[in-house]
Amino acid sequence: MIKFGIGQSLARVEDARLLRGLGRFTDDIAPPRSVQMYVLRSPHAHAEIGGIDFRAARAMPGVHTILTGEDAAADDLGGFPSMVPSTAPGGGPNFTPPFAIIAHGKARYAGQPVAIVVADTLEQAKDAAEAIIVDYEPLPAVASLADADAPGAPLVWNECPDNLDALATFGDKGVVDAAFEKAASTHSVEVRISRVSANPMESRTALGEWNEAEERYELTGGMQSPHMLRAQLAECVFKIPPNKIRVRAFDVGGGFGMKGVPHPEPALVLWAARKVRRPVRWTSERSEAFLSDCHSRDHTSRCELALDSGARILALRFFARANLGAYLSLAGLHCAQGNIGHLSGVYTTPAIYAEVRSYFTHTVPIGPYRGAGRPEAITVLERAIDAAAFDLRMDPAELRRRNLIGPDQMPYDTGFQFTYDSGNYPVSQTKAEEAAGWANFEERRLESLRRGKLRGIGMGHIVEIAAGMNDEMGAIDVEADGSVTISTGFHNHGQGQETTMRQLVSEFLGVPPDRIKYRDSDTDVQPFGFGSAGSRAAAVGGALFKAISEKIIEKGKVIAAIMLDTSAEEIDFVDGTFTARSTNRTATLAEVAALAHQPMGLPQGMEGGLSHKQMFRPKGPTFPNGCHICEVEIDPETGRSEILGYWVCEDVGRSINPMIVAGQMHGGVVQGLGQAMGEFIEYDEEGQLLTGSFMDYQMPRALDMPQITTISNNVPSPNNPLGIKGAGESGTVGAMPAGLNAVCNALQPLGIRHFDMPATPWRVWQAIQHAGGIEALHKAAHETA
Amino acid sequence: MTNTLTMTVNGASVTRDVPANTLLVHFLRDSLRLTGTHVGCDTTQCGACTVHLDGSAVKSCTTLAMTCEGSDVTTIEGLASGDTLHPMQEAFRANHGLQCGFCTPGFVMSAIKIVERLGSGFDDTALREELEGNICRCTGYHNIMKSIRAGAEAMTSKQKTSPDNGAE
Incomplete structure (x- = not known):
């Protein structure tokens, strides 16, 4: 049995750094010249915003800028889209207001961003935020599901009568009703599924940088799906090509689905960073998380x-x-x-x-x-x-x-x-x-x-x-000395993919775990992926790395055949070693990788290197x-x-x-x-x-x-x-x-x-x-x- | 207004000028850049910020740095000796006592002091009560309990064989 393969309860690779306090969570990163963002949030669930007077606040010590919804509108910043289409009550597509990154003209929930203050220190930003005068005209609000369509309930959106956005039906009502007619007994129950908050122990966090030399945004943050966030920041918020944004997620202290959803603040730190030409840091306080994390x-x-x-x-x-x-x-x-x-x-x-x-x-x-x-x-x-x-x-x-x-x-x-x-x-x-x-x-x-x-x-x-969302991209690079580096679009925020993905690759390629490097989640390293969500990384990752490993082995066999003086069809690959069938002539993966990196030793027309990158979709x-x-x-x-x-x-x-x-x-x-x-x-x-x-x-x-x-x-x-x-x-x-x-x-x-x-x-x-x-x-x- | 503050952190004397309202956790994280001590809430509930202050486990988010003048502080970074993890760190590793790892430094720091106070003879209920000040969202506490029990065994058996192990 392979020591580090599939099915083994191995201690996790990532624990060594996390247990020593050497994890790299976003708030641990403090680039030189960085400044802090504080988000001023609406104290009202529903209010017209008449005007925002921040002249006094702007002049306070340490303050670099104050930005509001009006500035966002002037810069033509968009909001985040809904991924799931549905049907309006009268038929046709449902109304889909983008998730705004900052309120403009109207606040629609208590905790919605109304202004951001960027200052040298968080205390200075908070002090300045207190000096901002927002002219709110509070409006009646509808705060519970039970009251959403009560007669005369205030509307969240004028475009959406009775606050009813979507009415979706599934199955054949006639057939079901007929079955109820002939039932021996029928039983009904009304159930309330309460509202909760995911509350990962590391609250949401974002570090935004404007890379002046490359004229592009760089985001580091606590998130589950860096690639999807990058796509939406580029397409929907900033309206720029995706490679004008780099998104990285290092250690993330739990996500539970909540951190898979784009939230306003990652967009706000990037926007602010470009304005002030400095790295801008933001970390949600717990009380802020309760207000502003998607429930x-x-x-x-x-x-x-x-x-x-x-x-x-x-x-x-x-x-x-x-x-x-x-x-x-x-x-x-x-x-x-x-x-x-x-x-x-x-x-x-x-x-x-x-x-x-x-x-x-x-x-x-x-x-x-x-x-x-x-x-x-x-x-x-x-x-x-x-x-x-x-x-x-x-x-x-x-x-x-x-x-x-x-x-x-x-x-x-x-x-x-x-x-x-x-x-x-x-x-x-x-x-x-x-x-x-x-x-x-x-x-x-x-x-x-x-x-x-x-x-x-x-x-x-x-x-x-x-694994309902089952496409994913991954890569394996075998270096000239046989060390292996792998990447995927998954992100590890506690589920242990740094260990399990190594176990998979170790099993398939016979490489010991200490020779396998798991790349950080970085859209510059691998520009495509879907992230960790829906219990998918093990099933999809297993299939993905098996497919990629097979490509590596296939090429390895062609190279091994040259070394072992036979044909690729005559080569077997077991536990990291290529063997010419029915002989004692062998070549290790490292030996094959060494030759793969010497194109002069390869046949005319054969590509050098021993790497493969692809997308894969399991059957279902x-x-x-x-x-x-x-x-x-x-x-x-x-x-x-x-x-x-x-x-x-x-x-x-x-x-x-x-x-x-x-x-x-x-x-x-x-x-x-x-x-x-x-x-x-x-x-x-x-x-x-x-x-x-x-x-x-x-x-x-x-x-x-x-x-x-x-x-x-x-x-x-x-x-x-x-x-x-x-x-x-x-x-x-x-x-x-x-x-x-x-x-x-x-x-x-x-x-x-x-x-x-x-x-x-x-x-x-x-x-x-x-x-x-x-x-x-x-x-x-x-x-x- | 800043004040000069001197304390011993992980065995080394440090002196910094800090504003009087600086909390110990911010002193450790921002002034000393010891970022293993985490902040998980703003109401002293979660315990992610737990450190050892003059021999006791305390929440550094509710401790003013200036009150630690002359004190001896140990953080998660100060537990291992070289490449060898503290027995409690090793027990968390061996028993999958952590998932995202964000609350973990606080749990390890609390657990060490629990064992120093109670030895290894505590029952499950006593241990669960002792953990009242630490919140974990990932593990369901099951493997944290297992880890602390294993860590307690290792700490107490090691103490029997090497009497000077109590020092950090």
């Missing part, structure tokens, strides 16, 4: 299931309202409707119909966060399953089991949007149930009840799309899946939930580094539980953010979270040559419904059928009180005793 989820829906007399699903209807915020972010509509295919879940559902209404509100735009529409759809589906089980007095695990897609049905065309590649869902459920002791839960519930506690168990059995997306089980205990006196255990049996296909996969699962699960149990973003009626710091936004902490048991039931994907499925998002997709179902299950003895996230002590306590309080619980205990 996520924020979705309400009704889901209806039609079952036959054997509790088999006949059809599903889904009616959703999604918040977009004040502008369309790059992927705002993707979160609302782009992952609606997940409504088919792991079940055979003959007919599905879905309607999604997407609304503007005076809030920061909605963007992707780990799952980006997947956990929304799956959580609603899994709540509907549990609600149906409640109605039928059935074990929700049994209801699921009766409807699971069987392994013999793979690949499975759901008839809705997806064709699942592979997987053995019944076995995953069995393994998860056994690990969690599902069958004996009733004993544990009664034991808790005797102590006056409410115990609940919840399942989330999920499947999700990965993959569908990681898994059965998640969560167990909680609620203290009815306080409403506090304690998570007692968490088990997941997951299928990520073939795994490059099982240790990293488990880490992705742990982190994903805790982000899903975080939302189910405590995190939420709240605005007041005027659109003022109420949850603006870690003091009032409940980030999951060590004490809130359980040990997580991970079990594997990996079935390779047929859709790429290595069988990899992906692991980035499935933890979150499974944990939101598993955690929420556990809480709902705990509250069930009080007659509570559904409870909306987040399960904060206050909200749980209220729900218990509304259901009759502790007395009702004692009554329930008496009845079961």
